[in-house]
Amino acid sequence: MAESTPFVVIAEFRVKPERLDAFLEVAADDAAHSVADEPGCWRFDVVVPDGGATVIFYEIYHDRAAFDAHLLTPHLQRFREAFPPLIEAELPVRFGLLQNPASG
Amino acid sequence: MAESTPFVVIAEFRVKPERLDAFLEVAADDAAHSVADEPGCWRFDVVVPDGGATVIFYEIYHDRAAFDAHLLTPHLQRFREAFPPLIEAELPVRFGLLQNPASG
Numbered sequence: 001m002a003e004s005t006p007f008v009v010i011a012e013f014r015v016k017p018e019r020l021d022a023f024l025e026v027a028a029d030d031a032a033h034s035v036a037d038e039p040g041c042w043r044f045d046v047v048v049p050d051g052g053a054t055v056i057f058y059e060i061y062h063d064r065a066a067f068d069a070h071l072l073t074p075h076l077q078r079f080r081e082a083f084p085p086l087i088e089a090e091l092p093v094r095f096g097l098l099q100n101p102a103s104g
Numbered sequence: 105m106a107e108s109t110p111f112v113v114i115a116e117f118r119v120k121p122e123r124l125d126a127f128l129e130v131a132a133d134d135a136a137h138s139v140a141d142e143p144g145c146w147r148f149d150v151v152v153p154d155g156g157a158t159v160i161f162y163e164i165y166h167d168r169a170a171f172d173a174h175l176l177t178p179h180l181q182r183f184r185e186a187f188p189p190l191i192e193a194e195l196p197v198r199f200g201l202l203q204n205p206a207s208g
Contacts, residue, residue, distance in 0.1 A: 008151045010160070024203055031204050045164075047112045049200035056114070056200065058162055060149075096153035096160065099128055100135050 004063040006042065006098040011057040012091040019086040020053045026082040027055060033075035034059070040066025060098060108167040110146065110202040115161040116195040123190040124157045130186040131159060137179035138163070144170025164202060 015023045024046065031044040043060040061067040070076060119127045128150065135148040147164040165171040174180060 008149075008153075010151075010153075028204055044204075045112075046203040047114075047200045048203055049112075049114070049198045055203075094153045096151045099150040099152055099159075100132055100148075 006101050007061045007064050007067050008096040008098050009057070009059040009061070009067060010094040010096070011059075013055045013057075013083070013087050014089040014091070015053040015055055015087050017053040020048075020055075023055060023083060023086040024048075026079050026086070027057070030075050030079035031057070034070060034073070037075065038066070038070055038073065040069060110205050111165045111168050111171050112200040112202050113161070113163040113165070113171060114198040114200070115163075117159045117187070117191050118193040118195070119157040119159055119191050121157040124152075124159075127159060127187060127190040128152075130183050130190070131161070134179050134183035135161070138174060138177070141179065142170070142174055142177065144173060 013023070027046045031046050034041040034044040040062040041059070042062065043058070045058040047056040047058060048054070049056060059067075059070075061070065117127070131150045135150050138145040138148040144166040145163070146166065147162070149162040151160040151162060152158070153160060163171075163174075165174065
Protein backbone atom coordinates (compact mmCIF):
# COMPACT_ATOMS: atom_id res chain seq x y z
CA MET A 1 0.00 0.00 0.00
CA ALA A 2 1.41 3.38 -0.98
CA GLU A 3 2.70 5.47 1.89
CA SER A 4 -0.25 7.79 2.79
CA THR A 5 0.23 11.54 3.09
CA PRO A 6 -0.87 12.73 6.52
CA PHE A 7 -4.16 14.60 6.38
CA VAL A 8 -4.27 18.00 8.09
CA VAL A 9 -7.36 19.71 9.44
CA ILE A 10 -7.27 23.36 10.54
CA ALA A 11 -10.37 24.71 12.27
CA GLU A 12 -10.82 28.19 13.68
CA PHE A 13 -13.36 29.59 16.07
CA ARG A 14 -14.11 33.16 17.12
CA VAL A 15 -15.03 32.56 20.75
CA LYS A 16 -17.11 34.80 23.00
CA PRO A 17 -14.41 36.40 25.18
CA GLU A 18 -16.29 35.70 28.39
CA ARG A 19 -16.65 32.00 27.37
CA LEU A 20 -13.03 31.37 26.31
CA ASP A 21 -12.22 29.27 29.37
CA ALA A 22 -15.32 27.15 28.91
CA PHE A 23 -14.49 26.68 25.23
CA LEU A 24 -10.89 25.68 26.00
CA GLU A 25 -12.18 23.09 28.46
CA VAL A 26 -14.40 21.31 25.94
CA ALA A 27 -11.69 21.67 23.29
CA ALA A 28 -9.12 20.06 25.58
CA ASP A 29 -11.46 17.10 26.16
CA ASP A 30 -11.91 16.57 22.43
CA ALA A 31 -8.18 16.97 21.77
CA ALA A 32 -7.05 14.62 24.52
CA HIS A 33 -9.49 11.86 23.56
CA SER A 34 -8.76 12.22 19.86
CA VAL A 35 -5.07 11.57 20.39
CA ALA A 36 -5.58 8.95 23.13
CA ASP A 37 -8.48 6.98 21.66
CA GLU A 38 -7.99 7.24 17.89
CA PRO A 39 -5.04 5.35 16.42
CA GLY A 40 -5.36 7.45 13.27
CA CYS A 41 -5.14 10.81 15.05
CA TRP A 42 -1.49 11.83 15.35
CA ARG A 43 -1.92 15.31 16.68
CA PHE A 44 -4.63 17.65 17.92
CA ASP A 45 -3.23 21.01 18.95
CA VAL A 46 -5.35 23.73 20.53
CA VAL A 47 -3.79 27.13 19.86
CA VAL A 48 -4.82 30.57 21.08
CA PRO A 49 -3.37 33.21 18.76
CA ASP A 50 -2.32 36.59 20.12
CA GLY A 51 -4.87 39.27 20.51
CA GLY A 52 -8.18 37.83 21.34
CA ALA A 53 -10.70 35.15 21.74
CA THR A 54 -9.85 33.05 18.71
CA VAL A 55 -8.95 29.38 18.94
CA ILE A 56 -7.31 27.31 16.24
CA PHE A 57 -7.32 23.52 16.08
CA TYR A 58 -4.38 22.03 14.20
CA GLU A 59 -5.06 18.35 13.68
CA ILE A 60 -3.12 15.63 11.85
CA TYR A 61 -4.57 12.27 10.82
CA HIS A 62 -2.94 9.26 9.21
CA ASP A 63 -5.15 9.86 6.17
CA ARG A 64 -8.63 11.10 5.18
CA ALA A 65 -10.24 7.84 6.32
CA ALA A 66 -8.84 8.35 9.82
CA PHE A 67 -10.41 11.80 9.90
CA ASP A 68 -13.73 10.37 8.69
CA ALA A 69 -13.53 7.95 11.63
CA HIS A 70 -12.88 10.91 13.94
CA LEU A 71 -16.19 12.41 12.82
CA LEU A 72 -18.03 9.45 14.39
CA THR A 73 -16.42 9.58 17.81
CA PRO A 74 -18.24 10.29 21.09
CA HIS A 75 -15.73 12.95 22.12
CA LEU A 76 -16.29 14.94 18.94
CA GLN A 77 -20.02 14.55 19.50
CA ARG A 78 -19.59 15.94 23.04
CA PHE A 79 -17.65 18.91 21.63
CA ARG A 80 -20.26 19.55 18.90
CA GLU A 81 -23.00 19.66 21.50
CA ALA A 82 -21.08 21.95 23.83
CA PHE A 83 -19.44 24.61 21.69
CA PRO A 84 -22.20 26.45 19.77
CA PRO A 85 -23.31 28.75 22.61
CA LEU A 86 -19.65 29.56 23.40
CA ILE A 87 -18.70 31.05 20.05
CA GLU A 88 -19.47 34.02 17.85
CA ALA A 89 -18.42 32.32 14.62
CA GLU A 90 -16.73 29.25 13.19
CA LEU A 91 -14.54 29.86 10.15
CA PRO A 92 -14.58 27.37 7.26
CA VAL A 93 -12.49 24.31 8.12
CA ARG A 94 -9.39 23.88 5.95
CA PHE A 95 -8.09 20.51 4.85
CA GLY A 96 -4.61 19.86 3.53
CA LEU A 97 -1.68 17.47 3.22
CA LEU A 98 1.43 17.49 5.38
CA GLN A 99 4.42 17.74 3.03
CA ASN A 100 7.15 16.86 5.53
CA PRO A 101 5.82 14.24 8.00
CA ALA A 102 9.22 13.72 9.62
CA SER A 103 9.53 17.37 10.64
CA GLY A 104 8.61 17.22 14.31
CA MET B 105 11.45 28.80 36.24
CA ALA B 106 7.79 28.61 35.37
CA GLU B 107 6.91 25.99 32.79
CA SER B 108 6.92 27.91 29.47
CA THR B 109 3.94 27.74 27.14
CA PRO B 110 5.03 26.57 23.71
CA PHE B 111 5.05 29.39 21.19
CA VAL B 112 3.23 28.78 17.91
CA VAL B 113 3.92 30.51 14.61
CA ILE B 114 1.54 30.14 11.66
CA ALA B 115 2.69 31.59 8.34
CA GLU B 116 0.82 31.43 5.05
CA PHE B 117 1.97 32.05 1.53
CA ARG B 118 0.02 32.35 -1.71
CA VAL B 119 2.47 30.74 -4.08
CA LYS B 120 2.68 31.17 -7.86
CA PRO B 121 1.16 27.88 -9.08
CA GLU B 122 3.97 27.26 -11.52
CA ARG B 123 6.53 27.76 -8.72
CA LEU B 124 4.90 25.58 -6.06
CA ASP B 125 7.47 22.80 -6.36
CA ALA B 126 10.34 25.25 -6.10
CA PHE B 127 8.71 26.86 -3.06
CA LEU B 128 8.16 23.50 -1.36
CA GLU B 129 11.81 22.67 -1.89
CA VAL B 130 13.12 25.77 -0.11
CA ALA B 131 10.44 25.39 2.54
CA ALA B 132 11.51 21.79 3.20
CA ASP B 133 15.11 22.92 3.67
CA ASP B 134 14.10 25.55 6.21
CA ALA B 135 11.79 23.12 8.02
CA ALA B 136 14.28 20.28 8.21
CA HIS B 137 17.11 22.46 9.49
CA SER B 138 14.89 24.27 11.97
CA VAL B 139 13.94 21.01 13.65
CA ALA B 140 17.38 19.40 13.31
CA ASP B 141 19.59 22.34 14.21
CA GLU B 142 17.54 24.35 16.69
CA PRO B 143 16.99 22.81 20.12
CA GLY B 144 14.13 25.25 20.71
CA CYS B 145 12.22 24.32 17.55
CA TRP B 146 9.88 21.42 18.31
CA ARG B 147 7.96 21.28 15.08
CA PHE B 148 7.95 22.88 11.63
CA ASP B 149 5.16 21.51 9.47
CA VAL B 150 4.73 22.45 5.82
CA VAL B 151 1.10 22.02 4.80
CA VAL B 152 -0.56 22.42 1.41
CA PRO B 153 -4.28 23.05 1.89
CA ASP B 154 -6.77 21.74 -0.64
CA GLY B 155 -7.51 23.76 -3.67
CA GLY B 156 -4.53 25.62 -4.76
CA ALA B 157 -1.10 27.05 -4.44
CA THR B 158 -1.18 28.07 -0.80
CA VAL B 159 1.34 26.83 1.73
CA ILE B 160 0.99 27.03 5.50
CA PHE B 161 3.86 26.73 7.96
CA TYR B 162 2.83 25.47 11.39
CA GLU B 163 5.76 25.93 13.75
CA ILE B 164 6.16 25.28 17.48
CA TYR B 165 8.96 26.67 19.60
CA HIS B 166 9.85 26.11 23.24
CA ASP B 167 9.08 29.78 23.87
CA ARG B 168 9.29 33.22 22.22
CA ALA B 169 13.04 33.39 22.80
CA ALA B 170 13.53 30.18 20.83
CA PHE B 171 11.63 31.73 17.94
CA ASP B 172 13.74 34.88 18.17
CA ALA B 173 16.81 32.63 17.88
CA HIS B 174 15.23 31.01 14.81
CA LEU B 175 15.11 34.42 13.15
CA LEU B 176 18.92 34.55 13.19
CA THR B 177 19.58 31.17 11.59
CA PRO B 178 21.29 30.59 8.25
CA HIS B 179 18.52 28.29 7.00
CA LEU B 180 15.87 30.95 7.57
CA GLN B 181 18.14 33.43 5.82
CA ARG B 182 18.39 31.02 2.84
CA PHE B 183 14.60 30.73 2.75
CA ARG B 184 14.13 34.51 2.97
CA GLU B 185 16.44 35.03 0.03
CA ALA B 186 14.80 32.32 -2.09
CA PHE B 187 11.06 32.68 -1.65
CA PRO B 188 10.07 36.22 -2.76
CA PRO B 189 10.05 35.53 -6.53
CA LEU B 190 8.08 32.30 -5.94
CA ILE B 191 5.03 33.84 -4.28
CA GLU B 192 2.13 36.12 -5.06
CA ALA B 193 1.56 37.16 -1.46
CA GLU B 194 2.53 36.43 2.14
CA LEU B 195 -0.28 36.69 4.66
CA PRO B 196 0.39 38.26 8.07
CA VAL B 197 2.16 35.78 10.35
CA ARG B 198 0.11 34.70 13.37
CA PHE B 199 1.64 34.03 16.77
CA GLY B 200 -0.03 32.08 19.54
CA LEU B 201 0.30 29.77 22.52
CA LEU B 202 -0.20 26.03 22.47
CA GLN B 203 -2.81 25.20 25.15
CA ASN B 204 -2.28 21.43 25.27
CA PRO B 205 1.42 20.66 24.73
CA ALA B 206 0.96 16.94 25.48
CA SER B 207 -1.55 16.48 22.65
CA GLY B 208 0.62 14.88 20.00
